[in-house]
Amino acid sequence: MNSFSFNRFGQTLRWVIANNFRLIAAGFVGYMALFFLAELFIISISSTGRHREYDDILMNSVADFPTVFILVNIVFFLSMIFFNYDKKAKREAHLMLPATSLEKYLSAMIFATVVLPLVVFIGFVVGDTLRMVVRAVMYGDEWISIVPRVLRNLTPDGLKPRPWAVEPTYFTVAKMFCSVSLIVWIHSLYIFCGTLMRKYSFVVATLALILSFAFFLWTGDQLQLNMFYGTTHGDGVLVYEVGALGYILCVILPLLAAFNYWASFYIFKSFQLITNKWTNYDILKR
Numbered sequence: 001m002n003s004f005s006f007n008r009f010g011q012t013l014r015w016v017i018a019n020n021f022r023l024i025a026a027g028f029v030g031y032m033a034l035f036f037l038a039e040l041f042i043i044s045i046s047s048t049g050r051h052r053e054y055d056d057i058l059m060n061s062v063a064d065f066p067t068v069f070i071l072v073n074i075v076f077f078l079s080m081i082f083f084n085y086d087k088k089a090k091r092e093a094h095l096m097l098p099a100t101s102l103e104k105y106l107s108a109m110i111f112a113t114v115v116l117p118l119v120v121f122i123g124f125v126v127g128d129t130l131r132m133v134v135r136a137v138m139y140g141d142e143w144i145s146i147v148p149r150v151l152r153n154l155t156p157d158g159l160k161p162r163p164w165a166v167e168p169t170y171f172t173v174a175k176m177f178c179s180v181s182l183i184v185w186i187h188s189l190y191i192f193c194g195t196l197m198r199k200y201s202f203v204v205a206t207l208a209l210i211l212s213f214a215f216f217l218w219t220g221d222q223l224q225l226n227m228f229y230g231t232t233h234g235d236g237v238l239v240y241e242v243g244a245l246g247y248i249l250c251v252i253l254p255l256l257a258a259f260n261y262w263a264s265f266y267i268f269k270s271f272q273l274i275t276n277k278w279t280n281y282d283i284l285k286r
Contacts, residue, residue, distance in 0.1 A: 004102055012099045013107040017115060019093075020084070024119055031123030032130070038065055039131040039146070063149035066124050070154065074117045078190035079202040081112040082268070082280070101269045109191065124150070167240050174242045174250060175228060181253035188260035195264040196279050220245045 017024070042062050097104060128145055135141040156179060167175075186209065193205035220227065226243030267281045 004100060008099045009103040009106060012097055012103050013110055015097060016107050016111045020111070024115070027116070027119050028123045028126075031120050032127045035066060035069075035124045035127030036130045036134075039128060040134065043131075043135070059144060059146055059149060063146040063153060066128075066146070066150045067153040070117070070120055070124065070150070073120050075186070075190050075205070076202050077112045077116040078187060079194040079197075079205045081108055081191055081194040082271075083194075095271060102265070105265050105268050112191075112194070113187070171228070171240045171242055174246055178227075178246055178250050178253070181250060181257070185253045185257040185260070188257040188264070192260040192264045195267045196281060198278055198280055216245070216249070 039062055042065065043058070095104070099107075125147055128147055132141075132143045132145060136143055189209060189212075190202075190205045193208065194201045197204050219225070225245035225248070226241075227245040227249065229241055229243055231239050231241055270281055
């Protein structure tokens with residue numbers, strides 16, 4: 001059983017979801033209550049009182065909390081991709097499934113990347129709906145959802161071309177490729193730390209992310225390299241350009257992401273032998 005099978009992969013993913021059903025149900029209820037109470041609290045402390053009409057400033061403020069909370073939870077889930085493997089019984093049950101290592105690994109990744117964030121988002125949507133119902137019944141407020149605002153915050157709205165400047169095609173392509181590469185690299189970093197570390201994986205991944213950003217900024221400053229910059233032409237038109245650092249990151253980030261995924265999968269295949277208290281991979285024992 002060396003070849004990849006979508007049928008086995010689907011069965012493995014369903015097993016992972018079923019095995020964590022209580023976690024999913026408890027998480028949904030908890031997130032729903034959290035978002036519901038948080039929105040009520042933020043609106044209730046607005047300076048103009050509870051009978052005020054909704055405006056953009058208030059609703060944007062309300063949407064900031066779910067946006068940040070959802071993003072933090074997404075990377076937290078990635079860093080806890082194999083949190084159940086600290087329990088020997090669950091680790092052995094997962095590793096003994098009739099599936100290849102790649103199928104088991106991808107099922108855990110999909111669960112941490114898609115299923116758990118989806119639970120958070122659905123809990124947010126239901127909590128936001130409950131907030132509208134309660135405010136409408138108790139105070140006669142308008143039925144205005146903040147879901148579209150949160151979705152706008154979570155999408156790369158900043159990548160749209162600026163109306164007052166010229167963005168050449170190569171600049172737009174490089175900007176989008178670099179942005180996607182950055183997201184994929186961050187995803188791979190948290191996945192790698194979640195696979196490597198047995199404890200404090202989220203803290204280690206976050207510190208590594210901060211240090212990496214600091215290193216990129218320091219390197220660009222020391223070598224006087226720009227990532228993206230604008231040049232004003234003689235006719236006063238601002239034209240965006242791609243700097244040397246931007247091209248470098250377009251190459252380095254995908255390579256780093258590929259290495260993180262490979263290393264994470266390599267460590268996962270060695271989960272049968274866990275001899276270190278802090279990590280799932282002990283170099284001295286190999």
